[in-house]
Amino acid sequence: xxxxxxxxxxxxxxxxxxxxxxxxxxxxxxxxxxxxxxxxxxxxxxxxxxxxxxxxxxxxxxxxxxxxxxxxxxxxxxxxxxxxxxxxxxxxxxxxxxxxxxxxxxxxxxxxxxxxxxxxxxxxxxxxxxxxxxxxxxxxxxxxxxxxxxxxxxxxxxxxxxxxxxxxxxxxxxxxxxxxxxxxxxxxxxxxxxxxxxxxxxxxxxxxxxxxxxxxxxxxxxxxxxxxxxxxx
Amino acid sequence: xxxxxxxxxxxxxxxxxxxxxxxxxxxxxxxxxxxxxxxxxxxxxxxxxxxxxxxxxxxxxxxxxxxxxxxxxxxxxxxxxxxxxxxxxxxxxxxxxxxxxxxxxxxxxxxxxxxxxxxxxxxxxxxxxxxxxxxxxxxxxxxxxxxxxxxxxxxxxxxxxxxxxxxxxxxxxxxxxxxxxxxxxxxxxxxxxxxxxxxxxxxxxxxxxxxxxxxxxxxxxxxxxxxxxxxxxxxxxxxxxxxxxxxxxxxxxxxxxxxxxxxxxxxxxxxxxxxxxxxxxxxxxxxxxxxxxxxxxxxxxxxxxxxxxxxxxxxxxxxxxxxxxxxxxxxxxxxxxxxxxxxxxxxxxxxxxxxxxxxxxxxxxxxxxxxxxxxxxxxxxxxxxxxxxxxxxxxxxxxxx
Numbered sequence: 001x002x003x004x005x006x007x008x009x010x011x012x013x014x015x016x017x018x019x020x021x022x023x024x025x026x027x028x029x030x031x032x033x034x035x036x037x038x039x040x041x042x043x044x045x046x047x048x049x050x051x052x053x054x055x056x057x058x059x060x061x062x063x064x065x066x067x068x069x070x071x072x073x074x075x076x077x078x079x080x081x082x083x084x085x086x087x088x089x090x091x092x093x094x095x096x097x098x099x100x101x102x103x104x105x106x107x108x109x110x111x112x113x114x115x116x117x118x119x120x121x122x123x124x125x126x127x128x129x130x131x132x133x134x135x136x137x138x139x140x141x142x143x144x145x146x147x148x149x150x151x152x153x154x155x156x157x158x159x160x161x162x163x164x165x166x167x168x169x170x171x172x173x174x175x176x177x178x179x180x181x182x183x184x185x186x187x188x189x190x191x192x193x194x195x196x197x198x199x200x201x202x203x204x205x206x207x208x209x210x211x212x213x214x215x216x217x218x219x220x221x222x223x224x225x226x227x228x229x230x231x232x233x
Numbered sequence: 234x235x236x237x238x239x240x241x242x243x244x245x246x247x248x249x250x251x252x253x254x255x256x257x258x259x260x261x262x263x264x265x266x267x268x269x270x271x272x273x274x275x276x277x278x279x280x281x282x283x284x285x286x287x288x289x290x291x292x293x294x295x296x297x298x299x300x301x302x303x304x305x306x307x308x309x310x311x312x313x314x315x316x317x318x319x320x321x322x323x324x325x326x327x328x329x330x331x332x333x334x335x336x337x338x339x340x341x342x343x344x345x346x347x348x349x350x351x352x353x354x355x356x357x358x359x360x361x362x363x364x365x366x367x368x369x370x371x372x373x374x375x376x377x378x379x380x381x382x383x384x385x386x387x388x389x390x391x392x393x394x395x396x397x398x399x400x401x402x403x404x405x406x407x408x409x410x411x412x413x414x415x416x417x418x419x420x421x422x423x424x425x426x427x428x429x430x431x432x433x434x435x436x437x438x439x440x441x442x443x444x445x446x447x448x449x450x451x452x453x454x455x456x457x458x459x460x461x462x463x464x465x466x467x468x469x470x471x472x473x474x475x476x477x478x479x480x481x482x483x484x485x486x487x488x489x490x491x492x493x494x495x496x497x498x499x500x501x502x503x504x505x506x507x508x509x510x511x512x513x514x515x516x517x518x519x520x521x522x523x524x525x526x527x528x529x530x531x532x533x534x535x536x537x538x539x540x541x542x543x544x545x546x547x548x549x550x551x552x553x554x555x556x557x558x559x560x561x562x563x564x565x566x567x568x569x570x571x572x573x574x575x576x577x578x579x580x581x582x583x584x585x586x587x588x589x590x591x592x593x594x595x596x597x598x599x600x601x602x603x604x605x606x607x608x609x610x611x612x613x614x615x616x617x618x619x620x621x622x623x624x625x626x627x628x629x630x631x632x633x634x
Contacts, residue, residue: 054547054628075551082549093544093631097249109238110549154548 001161001193002028002051007060009046009216020046022216024060028162028195033188035204036197038213045166047213048197052085052164053077065161082110086155090167092147094139094154100126101135104154111158125153129183145176152183156192163187165196169203181206235554243562246534247569257530258570260523261610265571265603267516269578270585272599275509277582277591278428282502285426289362290494292327294468296475297457299490310488311454319482320458320475325466328359331455333446337408339385339437341393348389349438350406352446360461368400368419371442375418379444384419389437406439411449415441427590468493520606523570524614531563531618542622543630556623563615564608571607575600 009021021043028034038044049055050062053069056077062069065084072080086107087093094103104122113121126135129149139147148168155163165184169177181203188194196207204210205224212220247254298306312331321329333352338345357363358370366387375382383404390397393404397420406413421440424430447453462471472493476486535542542555579595586593 049628052547075553078546078549078551081547087547089631093540093547095541095544106545107548109235110545110551110554112235 001030001065002026003061003063005061007047007050007057007062009043009050009055010058019216021050021057024218026211026218026221028193030161030193031188031191032193032195033184033208034195035207035210036195036213037199037201037204037210039199041215042213043216044197044213046216048164048166048195051162051195052087053080078110082107083158084161086152086158086160086163088148088151088155088163088165088168090170092139092144092151092171094147094150096139099136099138100131100142100150100153103139103150104157107154107158121157122153125157126150128156129153143176144172145179148172148176148180149183152180152187156187162193162195165194167198168196169198169200177203236557239554239558239561240565242558243565246562247565253530254566257526258523258566258573260526261520261567261570261607262523262574262577264516264520264523265574265607266578266581267519268513269575269599269603270582271509271513271516273579273582273593273595274585275505275513276594276596277586278505278509279502280594281426281428281591282498282505285424285429286494286498288425289429290498292462292464292466292468293360293459293494294462294472295332295457295459295492296472296489297492299488302488304488306488308452308454310484311452311456312458313454316479316482316484317455317458319478320460323471323474323478325462325471327461327463328356329458329460330354330357330360331443331458333443333450333455334457335408335446335449337406339389339393339439340405340407341402344393346389346393346437348385348406349436350383350408350446351438351440352443353440354443357440357459360459364422365419366422367397368417370419371440376442376444379448380442381413381415381445382418382442383415384421384440385417386421386438387423388435389439390417390420408449413445431589468495520610524567524610527563527566527570527611528614528618530566531559531615532621534562535559535618535622538622539625539630539633542625543627543633546625546627547631552623555625556619559619559622560612560615563619564611567607567611567614568604571603571610575603 004024004026007021007024007026008019011018011020024047036044036047046055050057053064053072057070060070064080067080067084069077069080081087094100095106101119101122104125105118108118108121123132123135126132129152131146131149131153134142134146134150137146139150142150152163163184168184169180172180184194184196185206194207196203198204208224210220210222210224211218212222298310300306314331317329317331320326330353335350335352337348337350339348353360353371355371355373355376363370363384365384367390368384370384371382374380383406387397390399393399394402399417400419402417404415404417406415424433443455447455460471460475462468472491476489479489480486545555583593
C-alpha cells in the first residue's frame with residue numbers, strides 16, 4: 001500500500017547541492033514489519049521524514065494508501081499525518097504537564113472527533129498498551145518505557161495506515177526496549193503495518209524485512225526468514 | 234468543537250504561568266485604567282458644568298462700563314434708574330437689577346473676613362439664582378426704607394456663626410472710611426456644583442439694598458447691571474437690543490461691555506474637553522506599550538513551545554489551527570487585562586467622583602469601546618507571534634531543544 005518510485009531529495013545550500021536521497025524504489029504491503037537501517041548521513045532520517053509526510057521529496061512518486069502524496073497541499077499533508085500516520089519518536093515527544101489520556105486524545109482532537117468518543121478510544125488505546133492505571137499521570141510521573149507506550153497508544157488512536165517509529169528504543173533501557181518491541185510485534189500480528197528506523201542491529205533483527213541505506217541510496221532489501229534469530233548486518 | 238478546545242488550550246497555558254501572564258497584562262491594565270479614569274472624570278466634570286450652567290447660567294447677562302477704554306467715562310455713560318426701568322420693559326427680559334459692587338471687611342465678635350458685597354434691588358433673586366436656606370431675600374421695604382439688611386452666603390455664615398441659623402445677628406461691614414452695622418436677614422445656599430465650589434474656595438459674598446450701597450457712591454447712577462432673559466432667548470440678540478435702546482437714549486454704545494455666563498461656561502467646558510483629550514491621549518500611549526508587552530511575551534512563548542508546536546504539527550495540526558491557538562491566547566490576555574483595567578478604572582473613578590461630590594456618568598458605549606479595543610490590541614499584537622508559530626517547520630521544531 002506504499003509505492004515509492006524514483007524518489008529523490010536534494011538540499012541546496014547556496015551553490016552547494018546535497019543529494020540526501022537518490023532514486024529510491026520501494027513497495028510496502030499492508031501488515032509488513034520493516035526496519036530501515038543505515039549509518040548517520042545515509043538518508044534514512046530524510047527518507048522517514050518523507051514517508052511520514054513531514055517533508056516533501058524533490059522528485060519521484062510516493063503513493064500512500066492510494067493517495068498521491070507529491071500533489072498534496074500543506075493542509076492536506078497535515079490531514080494525512082493525522083489520519084494515516086502514527087508517529088513514535090525517540091524522545092517520546094509527549095506534551096508536558098498534560099495527562100496521558102489527554103496526550104493520547106490529541107490526534108483525535110485535530111481529526112474533529114467529539115469528546116465522548118475521544119475519551120473512549122483513548123482509554124481503549126491506553127488499555128491496549130497496558131497503561132489503564134496511569135491515564136491521569138503526566139509525563140514527568142512516568143518512566144521512559146511507560147512514556148513510549150503512551151506515545152504508541154497515541155500513534156494507534158486514529159487507526160493509521162502505518163506506524164512510523166524513529167529509534168523508538170534509543171532512550172530506553174534494555175528491559176523497556178524489549179517491552180516496546182514485544183508490543184510492536186503484537187500490534188503487527190494484529191495487522192498493523194510498522195516501520196522502524198534504527199541503527200541498532202538487535203532491533204532490526206526482530207523485524208521481518210530490513211532495508212538498508214547508504215549515501216542516499218537503498219542498498220539492501222532483505223526479508224528475514226527467522227526474525228529474532230540474529231541476522232548479522 | 235475545535236474552537237472550544239483551542240480556547241481551553243489557550244486558557245490552560247495562561248493559567249499555568251500565572252505570574253508571567255499577570256505581568257504581561259499589567260501594561261494593558263494600566264493603560265485601560267488610565268484612559269477610563271481620565272475620560273470618566275472628564276465627562277463627570279463636563280456634566281457638572283452643564284448642569285451648573287443650566288441652573289446658574291442660563292439667560293444671564295451682565296453689562297458694565299469700560300473704564301479703561303478709548304476715552305474717560307462721563308456721568309452720562311452711567312446707567313440711570315430710568316435706563317434700568319426702560320430695559321426692564323423690554324420683551325424677553327424677566328428681571329433686571331443694577332449692581333453696586335465693592336470689597337468690604339465683615340466683622341463679627343472679633344472675626345474678620347473679606348466679603349464681596351453687592352448692592353442690588355428687590356428683583357435680584359429673579360436675576361441671579363438665589364436659593365435661601367435660611368431667612369429671606371431683600372424685599373421692597375428694605376430697598377425703599379434703606380434698611381441695613383444683608384444676605385450672606387452659606388460658607389460665610391457657617392464660618393462666622395457656626396451654623397446657618399443666624400438671621401437677626403448683627404455684623405459690621407467696613408470699607409475705607411465707612412462702617413455700617415447690618416442685620417442678617419437671609420443665607421444663600423452653596424451652589425450644587427462641586428467644581429464651582431472648588432473654584433470659589435474661601436470666597437465670601439453678600440447682598441445689601443441698592444439704596445444703602447449708593448450712599449457711598451459718587452453719583453446717583455449705576456456702573457453695572459445684570460439681567461435675566463427668558464429661557465430660549467439668544468443672548469447676543471438681547472445684548473444688541475439693549476445697546477440699541479441705550480443708543481436711542483443718547484448713550485455711546487462703545488463704552489459698554491457685555492458678559493454672558495454662557496460664554497464663560499463654554500470656555501471652561503472647552504478647557505475641560507481639551508485637557509481630557511490631551512491627558513487621555515497620553516494615557517492611550519500606555520495602551521500601545523501594553524500591547525507591545527503582550528507581543529513580546531507571545532514571541533517568548535512561541536519560542537519556548539517550539540517543540541510542542543512541532544509535535545502538534547506532526548500529529549496533524551494545520552497551520553491555521555496553530556495560528557488560532559496563539560492568537561486566542563493573545564486575545565484572552567488582552568481582554569482579561571482590558572476587563573480588569575476597566576473594572577479598576579470604573580471603581581477608582583467612582584471613588585474620586587464621590588470624594589469631589591460630582592456625579593458619575595457610566596456610558597455603556599465607553600465600556601463597549603474599551604472592550605472592543607482590548608480585543609483589537611490582542612489581535613494586532615498577537616498576530617505576528619501567532620503567524621511565526623504557525624510557520625514553524627515541524628522537522629526543525631521537533632529537533633529544538
